[in-house]
Amino acid sequence: MEKPTHRTTVIVICALAGAATLFCAAWWLAGSVKAARQAAERQELYKRLGIDADPKREFIPLPDILPHNAPAARLGQSLFVDRRLARSPYRVCGACHRLNEGGIDARALGGMLPRTAYNAVFADVFLHDGSVTGMPALVRHMIGSTNFCAGGSVSNVAERLAADDKTRKMFQLAYTDGLTADNVVNALVEYQRTLFTSRRKFDYWCSGRTNALDAAQLRGFDIFRSRRCTDCHYGPALGTLKVADGKKVPGLRGISQRRAYLPDATTNIVTVIERMPKGDLEDDDRDALAAFLKTL
Ligand code: HEC
Ligand code: HEC
Structure with missing residues (x-):
């Protein structure tokens, strides 16, 4: 067999170097x-x-905090642990999302570890499979779903809240249109804007x-x-x-x-x-x- 000449060696080296350069350029790009x-x-x-x-x-x-509607967020903070949103005391938001335990409860109901309620504002799609889009939709899902608060529809929740004068007044302070189903959701959304680690x-x-x-x-x-x-x-x-x-x-x-x-x-x-x-x-x-x- 013919021995590789000096020239073929040079060609092989150049080809290898060329390929390496191309690879690096693609990787960098x-x-x-x-x-x-x-x-x-x-x-x-x-x-x-x-x-x-x-x-x-x-x-x-x-951030410690982002621009938000402060009276609404305070309202949201109380709704986060409000019995009237949930079927039982173990099903208020704060029972599964313990804020002093990183926003989860390691022993939560339902066989699935909660995702944290902290830093959730950064997301736009939610739940384990990303099946819910937007924080308002997530809050509605959490309130209504039998896996979570099981509190019925948000309109039902708003009716229960409206039975109490003090709650109605708090909503009037935070919103020009007072206590509505949308504002129940919005208060929890505003509260989420204050939850950062x-x-x-x-x-x-x-x-x-x-x-x-x-x-x-x-x-x-x-x-x-x-x-x-x-x-x-x-x-x-x-x-x-x-x-x-x-x-x-x-x-x-x-x-x-x-x-x-x-x-x-x-x-x-x-x-x-x-x-x-x-x-x-x-x-x-x-x-x-x-x-x-x-x-x-
Ligand atoms: C019974 C327990 C339970 C209750 C009550 C509950 N959650 Fe959750 N939450 C979970 C679980 C479990 C997940 C994760 C579900 C998933 O990933 O599919 C979750 C996920 C979340 C997330 C993170 C979603 C994500 O994709 O990052 C937020 C925010 C949240 N819940 C807020 C709330 C709010 C607000 C309430 C009250 C209206 C509430 N949760 C009530 C168990 C609960
Ligand atoms: C291809 C995307 C991807 C890459 C790359 C990746 N992760 Fe993850 N990571 C995920 C997903 C998706 C989950 C949630 C899985 C689930 O819910 O079953 C997760 C969950 C986690 C969790 C658990 C968080 C919690 O609170 O439950 C940790 C910790 C983690 N990843 C660390 C890492 C580290 C460290 C690396 C690099 C070695 C890494 N991940 C690389 C997608 C990724």
Whole structure:
């Protein structure tokens, strides 16, 4: 057989280098298209919610609060635990969404771990399968569905509330048209605009306090990005914006306050990581990732 000449070697090397360059260019292009798409999505979101932040920044501290109708939100806060919205005391919003336990109740009724009520304002589609669009529709669903409050229709709820003078007056203070079914829903929607998990370590890091995260947590953050968890867990809440494989991606912000995860209420964060795409990691890396999640 003829030995490869010097020239063929050069040709092969050049072809390989060309292919490698093309591959790198395509990879870089795909990356920048994704970054641009996510930035555009953030820009629209910030406009809708009145958030004052640069949409080009990938990670921002969560707000303490957003512009909202304060009397309506106060009303919503009381409706969140109001018996008249629900079939039983165990079915008021606040029973399944315990605000001092990360917005969930790990022992909630119905066989499915609640998704958190915190940071839900960032989302536009809701429920595990993303089947409900818009926060008002979600609130109506939660009130009416026999899986949740089982409180009947919102008009029924409004009638029950109207029987009480004090409640009627509170609605008159918050709304020019007073107590209506739509305003019952709106009060809960306004209240959701006050529910954030701000001021966690990662929020401080995002506001420029570089020592807010220690070395292990920072390494976990690097792995979070290099393993492309951010393909799905992106945006202010690190999630909530996308439905992937028929499942709505939950926000990871505030996860340090929750003690159970995924619909089956798994309590071990390490097994949750293992069940994620690209979650098959060395023990050290997995622990670093878990350490990072604790800063959220
Ligand atoms: C019996 C328990 C229960 C009650 C009562 C309840 N929820 Fe939920 N909530 C859940 C569960 C379970 C989910 C997750 C359902 C899913 O993902 O399909 C959820 C999801 C949510 C979400 C997050 C949706 C998402 O996709 O991120 C919000 C916000 C919410 N509920 C608000 C409320 C409000 C407001 C009320 C009262 C009007 C309420 N919930 C009453 C159990 C409950
Ligand atoms: C392809 C999209 C996708 C990628 C990539 C992804 N996730 Fe997820 N993640 C999801 C979805 C969807 C759920 C909810 C699954 C469910 O409800 O059954 C979830 C749930 C979680 C939860 C549980 C949250 C909770 O409160 O219950 C954690 C923690 C998590 N992911 C971490 C990660 C980490 C760490 C990575 C990277 C190694 C990652 N995810 C990569 C889509 C993704």
